[in-house]
Amino acid sequence: MQYRRLGSTDLYVSVLGFGASPLGDVFGTTDQDEGARAVQLAIDEGINFFDVSPYYGLTLAEERLGKALEGRREQVILATKCGRYGIDRFDFSAARVRQSVEESLRRLRTDHVDLLQAHDVEFGDAEQVIHETIPAMRRLQEEGKTRFVGITGYPLKVLMRIASAIPVDSILSYCRYDLLIEDLDSVLMPFAERHGIGVFNASPLHMGVLTERGAPDWHPAPPTIHEAARKAVSFCREHGSDLSELALRFCLEYPRVASTLVGMSKTSHVRRNLRNLGETDRELLREVKAILEPVSNLVWPSGRPENQDEATAQGA
Ligand code: NAD
Numbered sequence: 001m002q003y004r005r006l007g008s009t010d011l012y013v014s015v016l017g018f019g020a021s022p023l024g025d026v027f028g029t030t031d032q033d034e035g036a037r038a039v040q041l042a043i044d045e046g047i048n049f050f051d052v053s054p055y056y057g058l059t060l061a062e063e064r065l066g067k068a069l070e071g072r073r074e075q076v077i078l079a080t081k082c083g084r085y086g087i088d089r090f091d092f093s094a095a096r097v098r099q100s101v102e103e104s105l106r107r108l109r110t111d112h113v114d115l116l117q118a119h120d121v122e123f124g125d126a127e128q129v130i131h132e133t134i135p136a137m138r139r140l141q142e143e144g145k146t147r148f149v150g151i152t153g154y155p156l157k158v159l160m161r162i163a164s165a166i167p168v169d170s171i172l173s174y175c176r177y178d179l180l181i182e183d184l185d186s187v188l189m190p191f192a193e194r195h196g197i198g199v200f201n202a203s204p205l206h207m208g209v210l211t212e213r214g215a216p217d218w219h220p221a222p223p224t225i226h227e228a229a230r231k232a233v234s235f236c237r238e239h240g241s242d243l244s245e246l247a248l249r250f251c252l253e254y255p256r257v258a259s260t261l262v263g264m265s266k267t268s269h270v271r272r273n274l275r276n277l278g279e280t281d282r283e284l285l286r287e288v289k290a291i292l293e294p295v296s297n298l299v300w301p302s303g304r305p306e307n308q309d310e311a312t313a314q315g316a
Contacts (some may be wrong), residue, residue: 001046001277002160006258007029009148009169011077011114011137013259015252016273017049018042019202022265023064024057027208027216030265036068041053041270043075043249049259051172051200053081053233054104057090066108073110081152082117083133092124094136101145116146117172121153121162122303144252150198155299156187163197172261174202177254179210179247179288180225181297189256202261204251211244212237228295232288248276250285 003012021027023035039050051066062080069076082100083092101116116137121129129151137149150170153159159171171192177184184201192199208215209229215221229243236243251260262273289296301308 001048003048004258005198006148006170007192008134008196009198011148011198013049013077013198014047015259016047016277017051017200017259017261018047018270019261020050020052020061020065021056021175022061022263023052023068024059024061026056026061027265028264031144032064034267035064035265036269037265038066038264039068041267042074042264044191045270045274047078047270047274048075049077049261051079051202051261052108053084053117054100054107055081055086056082058086058106059103062107064103064110066110071111077114078108078110079115079117079150080108080113081117082137083121083124083129084119090120090123092118092121092128092133094132097133097136098140101140105145112145112147114147115150115170116140116148117150117152117170119152120303122158122307124154125304126158126162126307129162134162134166134168152202154222155307155309156183156303157309158303160188160191162193163191167195170198170200170258172200172202173205174261176299177201177251177257178204178206179243179250180206180229180292180295181299183299185254185295186255193256198258199252199256200259200261201251201257204248204260204262205244206247207263210247212242222295222298222300225295225298228292232291235288235291236284239284241281243288245272245276246280246284246288248273249278249280252277254281 002015006013052061082097105212118133146168152172233243
């Protein structure tokens with residue numbers, strides 16, 4: 001396993017990170033014991049970064065991850081979030097941030113997290129996030145409840161607006177660098193590198209789109225993306241390969257981000273994803289990219305109208 005420094009922090013995170021949202025059953029029902037075994041195996045194999053949120057499974061993922069990490073907390077870099085509590089339940093107030101962290105620490109069975117992130121900031125008022133939420137998170141940092149502070153979200157513009165106005169240690173971006181889209185590389189990375197901010201690339205499978213099973217019903221991508229992905233799945237199968245493996249390899253060999261976060265809840269996924277820390281088949285990549293080309297760089301609306309990226313209209 002390789003480790004990379006997270007921006008200007010002293011955290012060195014594994015290039016493959018464990019996304020714990022599937023432990024909250026957000027991609028379908030999962031087995032709690034198998035999820036715990038997946039966590040144990042990931043740690044045994046050198047995965048040291050775990051990302052969760054009170055939102056995932058409405059606290060279920062935090063509960064399960066906390067239980068699975070018992071006795072091994074010191075071996076991992078643990079990140080959770082605050083501000084999002086349901087599909088349309090957001091509260092970025094200072095009081096809720098404080099209460100939220102206390103609740104997360106109880107569920108995670110620890111006295112501190114390593115990274116606390118404001119979750120999906122595009123759904124909040126950016127001014128509130130800048131002047132109230134992040135300062136409240138910094139106070140919790142001073143009190144030792146978190147070692148670092150970050151933000152997460154989908155539109156890139158608002159992430160950069162907030163991080164320009166107030167320092168953050170990390171940005172978690174999702175579905176912006178994978179086989180379907182690469183604007184994290186051209187838009188967010190130059191900004192983050194200039195400011196010494198560590199970046200996580202989450203959802204390398206485009207939240208399930210680039211898998212045999214396909215995306216869950218709640219997925220926000222337009223239907224054309226799902227159709228193109230199904231073609232790519234068939235193409236890979238016909239060539240004795242697997243689209244998810246190609247998609248992961250493509251992301252895992254991208255050197256500019258600190259870690260690529262993959263959602264996992266089964267030991268088989270952990271094993272497969274560890275196997276993908278290798279070279280990409282260039283010819284297969286070229287052909288699959290050609291299949292996905294007509295729907296590449298499409299984005300969907302997320303959050304408040306004023307926080308959307310300009311290009312959103314194309315994909316909506
Ligand atoms: P993902 O693209 O990683 O896809 C996860 C899905 O792929 C799950 O159904 C999982 O079971 C399946 N999967 C995993 N490995 C597989 C394999 N080898 N073959 C086939 N299927 C496989 O999407 P994700 O889980 O949404 O993203 C990863 C993590 O990033 C999340 O768990 C979360 O921690 C983080 N994230 C954060 C935000 C945010 O903060 N706003 C948004 C998205 C993701």
